[in-house]
Amino acid sequence: MSVHCPLLTGTTRELPGHPLVTIDFGKAPSEDPETGIRVSASLSQLGPASRQIVWCTDEPPELLRVGRVRLAVGPRLAFGAVETSAGEGEELESVTRAVYGEVLRTLRRRNLHPLRFWNVLPGINEEDGGMERYRWFCRGRGDAFQERLGEGFEADLCAASAVGGGGGPLLVYFLAGREPGEQVENPRQVSAYAYPRRYGPRSPSFARATRAPGSVEGRLLLSGTASVVGHRTLHPDSVEEQLDETLRNLDCVAAAGEYEREDLEILKVFVRHAEDLPVIRKRLEPELPPDLPVLYLRADICRDDLLLEIEGVLGR
Numbered sequence: 001m002s003v004h005c006p007l008l009t010g011t012t013r014e015l016p017g018h019p020l021v022t023i024d025f026g027k028a029p030s031e032d033p034e035t036g037i038r039v040s041a042s043l044s045q046l047g048p049a050s051r052q053i054v055w056c057t058d059e060p061p062e063l064l065r066v067g068r069v070r071l072a073v074g075p076r077l078a079f080g081a082v083e084t085s086a087g088e089g090e091e092l093e094s095v096t097r098a099v100y101g102e103v104l105r106t107l108r109r110r111n112l113h114p115l116r117f118w119n120v121l122p123g124i125n126e127e128d129g130g131m132e133r134y135r136w137f138c139r140g141r142g143d144a145f146q147e148r149l150g151e152g153f154e155a156d157l158c159a160a161s162a163v164g165g166g167g168g169p170l171l172v173y174f175l176a177g178r179e180p181g182e183q184v185e186n187p188r189q190v191s192a193y194a195y196p197r198r199y200g201p202r203s204p205s206f207a208r209a210t211r212a213p214g215s216v217e218g219r220l221l222l223s224g225t226a227s228v229v230g231h232r233t234l235h236p237d238s239v240e241e242q243l244d245e246t247l248r249n250l251d252c253v254a255a256a257g258e259y260e261r262e263d264l265e266i267l268k269v270f271v272r273h274a275e276d277l278p279v280i281r282k283r284l285e286p287e288l289p290p291d292l293p294v295l296y297l298r299a300d301i302c303r304d305d306l307l308l309e310i311e312g313v314l315g316r
Contacts, residue, residue: 005219005265005313007054008293017056020072021079023173024052025297035060036072039081039173041120042165043270046277046296053266053295055079055175066106068099076215078112078176086122086170089129089136096140097147099172104148113180115210116221117160120171124164125304134162134302135200142193142202153205154193157183160206161224161311163270164300175221179213184220186253190231199231204302208253219315220257224270225249226301226309236305239276243283246310259314262289267312270299280308 007015019036026044033054045051057074064071071080082103087095107114124134145153158181165171185191185208192204210221227234227242228249235241251261267288271277277296288294301309 005055005216005315007056008051008266008295009054015054015056017058018060020055020057020061020074020077021081021173022052022054025295037063037070037079037081039171041118041171041173042122042168043120043163044166044298046271046274046298051295053268067102069102069106071106071110073110073112076178078107078110079174080106080176081171081173083169083171086133089131092128092133092170093136093140093143095170096137097144098140099170100141100144101148103172103174104144107176108148112176112178114158114174114176115181115212115216116158116175117206118171118173119160119162120165120168121162122165122167122170124162124300124302132200135202137162138200138204139202142205145205154191155183156180157193157205157207159208159210159221159223160204161309162204162302163224163297163309164302166298175216177213177215179215181210181212181221183207184209184211184253184257186249186256188229188249188252195231209257211257217315219265219313220254220259220263222250222253222310222312222314224302224309224311225253226303226306228303228306233303233305236307239273239279239307240283242307243280246308247284247287250310250312254314257314259316261287263314263316264289264292265313265315267292267294267310269294269296270301270309270311271296272299272301272307274298276307
């Protein structure tokens with residue numbers, strides 16, 4: 001039994017297995033997946049090609065709905081998603097707490113462990129009820145983890161990212177496995193869950209990466225990685241320097257997980273200003289392994305002084 005890494009593909013490519021999830025970005029789905037679930041993120045693709053990310057497994061998954069949680073469950077791996085109205089201010093905090101509570105409860109009842117979360121939050125950097133919307137989200141998410149996992153939950157956190165879309169619902173989607181992953185941190189950075197209070201009343205609840213168990217063939221799932229050293233943003237006025245710093249962080253967390261940049265299998269690049277794309281591509285692509293699949297998306301980053309963010313999967 002094997003599970004394939006995520007593929008960046010068009011709709012007509014033959015897949016090496018049964019889709020567990022098909023993830024669309026910024027477009028209406030052209031067709032329903034034969035198996036698995038579909039997730040549509042309100043993030044516009046940058047570039048001429050219109051592509052999807054597909055996770056596959058060798059056997060057709062079981063499809064379930066538990067409350068608001070949609071699940072596709074394979075023998076060793078599952079993918080799920082929740083979409084709901086985000087609300088405003090304290091309502092956003094409450095909605096986030098409830099969504100994460102549902103997800104964690106559902107996974108525990110099925111003996112599944114979260115390996116990676118993705119979050120798309122409309123208006124992520126906007127001021128709302130006296131606080132940035134991302135900070136309301138972080139407080140709700142952190143409360144849910146503490147309520148479900150107890151004190152010291154930080155040691156059990158997995159990789160994650162949170163970016164802002166161009167409207168639409170709060171979207172939370174996730175990868176889970178029958179076995180827990182291993183948390184990996186970046187020695188150049190303060191762990192996100194230990195940020196000082198200047199970044200909000202509750203620190204972001206995620207690890208810098210997750211070394212996945214055998215169900216994902218031991219791959220390293222990289223969180224959203226940006227130009228942050230210690231806990232501070234560096235180079236707020238230069239997209240080129242932010243990219244260079246981001247690559248240094250990528251290399252550092254990869255090394256901490258016993259990988260290197262050449263092991264990248266797929267890369268996703270979030271770009272705050274679409275006009276920066278040519279500069280980013282010119283500087284980034286010569287630094288990447290040949291023929292690496294790269295998806296560029298227009299998105300707001302979780303800090304308003306970050307101009308780009310990178311995430312990916314590494315394997316051998």
